[in-house]
Amino acid sequence: MAEVQTTEGNEPLHQLLTPDGTAELDGTLSLDLTTVDVRALYRDLVLTRRLDSEAIALQRQGELGLWPSLLGQEAAQVGAAHALLDQDMVFPTYREHGVACCRGVDPISLLGLFRGTTLGGWDPYDRNFNLYTLVIGAQTLHAVGYAMGVVRDDAVGSGDADRDTAVLAFLGDGALSEGETNEAFIWAATQQLPVVFFCQNNQWAISAPYSTQSRIPAARRAAGFGFPGIRVDGNDVLACLAATRDALRRARSGGGPTLIEALTYRVNAHTTADDASRYRSAAETEEWTGRDPLTRMHTFLSTEGLADPDFFSDVDKQSDALAERLRTGCRALAEPGTTLPFEHTYADMPAELRHQMREHHDFVASMERSEASQ
Template sequence: MVGTPAARAGASRPEHEVPLRAEGVLTDGGPDTVRFLDAEGNRLQTDEANAPYAKIVEDMTPDDAQRLYRDLVLVRRIDAEGHALQRQGELGLWPSLLGQEAAQVGAGRAMRKQDYAFPGYREHGVAWCRDVPPENLLGMFRGVNHGGWDSNSHNFHLYTIVIGNQMLHATGYAMGIQRDGDVGTGDPERDAAVMAFTGDGGTAQGDYNEALVFASVANAPLVFFVQNNQWAISEPNYKQFRIPPYQRARGFGFPGVRVDGNDVLAVYAVTKAALDAARDGQGPTLIEAFTYRMGAHTTSDDPTKYRSAAEVDIWREKDPIKRMRGFMETKGYADATFFDQIDQEADELAARIRVACQQMPNPELPTMFDDIYVEPHPVIEAERTEFVAYHASFEQEGAQS
């Protein structure tokens, strides 16, 4: 009788529904998690989870490690500058990626030039890897442009504020690549794949689940990349799903992998393997990057209202930059001069984007009606005319007074 509706109706809350925030549930992804570095940057032994990706990591050179470390530091500095600019009134909003640098850099650097990324609104690290100038990210949050970059020039779509909506966009684009014959040809310069990024909260959206259905049945060349940062705004994971995102992929008919999202080597290796499979015509993969959002959901959020300082302290010890630096120092891949140079470059980048942000010109008011439709639209043109006349009326009143 335990499983019948009548029995469940009168039963107390099942034990597995109790919010579990203890060790092994919050801070560790479990035995299935692909990981190559521990919290101090020590190289871990090959095990069942990371063995399929070990050769990718072993083939990486000291130069590869230096490039990834540079990315991590510069992306974090861009994020810190965006946060500071918002607090000083220069930006309307800023969604921080603090703590998620390894997840985004590892995924972004695994992509080839012809691959296409569909971000949410926190993927500043992926944008960096796709050569989107960071000033352009600031322009959008300053409200002076419609997005700030040419998507097709970078193969990086505009940010999507509607939660989960980009997953369907990515699926459709991936199906288009497939129909264009740019999958499974064996030509590394031609075969392409798509990556769709979202957070753990996005997995509760209908668009997300619909995208997984379409990608699966179409065998689309698509990698779903879920950054499980443990909190969907103020909602913890146990209010978002009953089983982890990577396990849910099996129900849609394709593989799911959980990777340590604070280990840039592991993220790079897992993502590279998934993208290679997609380009080869093997269909979609879902990657769950198990990480943590160290800051607020956005600058309008106060995370102290819903999570403890002790929880944040636990994850601070798993910092992705500290981990990568420890690995490089242990291996002798870089010296103090290298790390100092990267810090200096980060300072110079921050100064550059701060000046650029403050000097961005305000757009002319009528331009808010531009680029809504490909061709001129009579309703939009009428609204533009009315809008311009309305604002001009204030100037006339001021001149008369």
């Protein structure tokens, strides 16, 4: 356990890997490293960062309209994702690119929303990873309802490891101020639902610092709702994995919800359309860059002899291959047909909408005919 001085007061910050890459014992969290594929964690950290940097490049080249960067938050996401079982369900915000990749969602499909070829991009049931939710906090209530269904399906506390299911809801520090998030906390608490709220406190909600949202650390809020809260170093992938694994296990066994605050930092601006220099200092960003989640894991693997140079160069090759795949795949994303919006608005398309669709298609066809005849 370490004390990290932050603007919002002292709260124990649980840590298993210090910023300089040294393993540390923690009174609360433990992780048997013989059971953890630490090399896979490192690989996913690298691939997640590469996905992010390639997407930013694609946006700069005009291939994406927008991209919300996760730079600096890789450990929080990869750690949390590695704690999931197949049957667990994830409710992300719009920045959980790392979780999506670890869950097995094709990274190319993450680009469609930001390229404008789709509003979603994948089938949530394929990998038990929901679509991105852009309205802050709204997904926390969906997670609660899904967890209510899990309870009613007797998939909690049955003791069957393949059956017992937890729900992992992601949120940011800004979402703590939303009424819906607070309702979700109440519902989860009073019904002891199998849901884990994973709050990446990246300290900035666009331009609003954490102090705008709260006077106490996020993790401490859980006590007011009646369930455990824990603050972990969000740049420490091992701590994030350990805390999430504990919380998900408790949820699956019927022990109710947990709030995990992963203290991290949004190194880039809110999105590619934002300018962080208008509201925060370069020095602050610089300081957090010094706590980089990848560097410490690299150091840890090297000094502990858990990986050799061949491993690192192989990961770099995988990263290059991913980048190439993203560049090609992004440009190859299918353009949406004009039927698409009409088709999926209702299960049964109303006559009026069918009429509008035909009218639109007839109009488009008539314009094409008139262009052809000119």
